[in-house]
Amino acid sequence: MAHYAFINEDYIVVEIIVGKDEGNFDWENYYGNFRGMLCKRTSYNTLGGIHYQTNSDIPSEDQSKAFRMNYASIGGTYDPIKDAFIGQKPYNSWVLNENTCLWEPPIPKPDDEKFYYWDEDEINWVEYQE
Numbered sequence: 001m002a003h004y005a006f007i008n009e010d011y012i013v014v015e016i017i018v019g020k021d022e023g024n025f026d027w028e029n030y031y032g033n034f035r036g037m038l039c040k041r042t043s044y045n046t047l048g049g050i051h052y053q054t055n056s057d058i059p060s061e062d063q064s065k066a067f068r069m070n071y072a073s074i075g076g077t078y079d080p081i082k083d084a085f086i087g088q089k090p091y092n093s094w095v096l097n098e099n100t101c102l103w104e105p106p107i108p109k110p111d112d113e114k115f116y117y118w119d120e121d122e123i124n125w126v127e128y129q130e
Helices: 027-035
Strands: 002-007 013-019 038-042 077-079 084-086 095-097 102-104 116-119 124-127
Touching (some): 013 027, 027 038
Antiparallel strands (some): 002 013, 077 084, 095 102, 116 124
């Protein structure tokens, strides 16, 4: 099974479907012509340009399965120059990593095994309190 994203004229992802992936047929063009929109294949297991084994954080041996940097998300965008899907910006202060097409906080999350949430007003990570 393959996943395909439909993209409107503003390059916003409006729908994702499960479709066919057989042989050398151009399914992107077929589905796009059927819906009258740009259609691009997307990989459920791709994140930051790396394809991972299903339900795992282990990279796949076959990286040819990594489509368009990230799995498409409804409301996210498609960058035709990078040929990449980019999710919605979670916070105004976050910055797009041009190499992975993922949004990153301006301050790295602490790596001390505690639980944190992002506070946009403080532009910082805040530890969860019980």
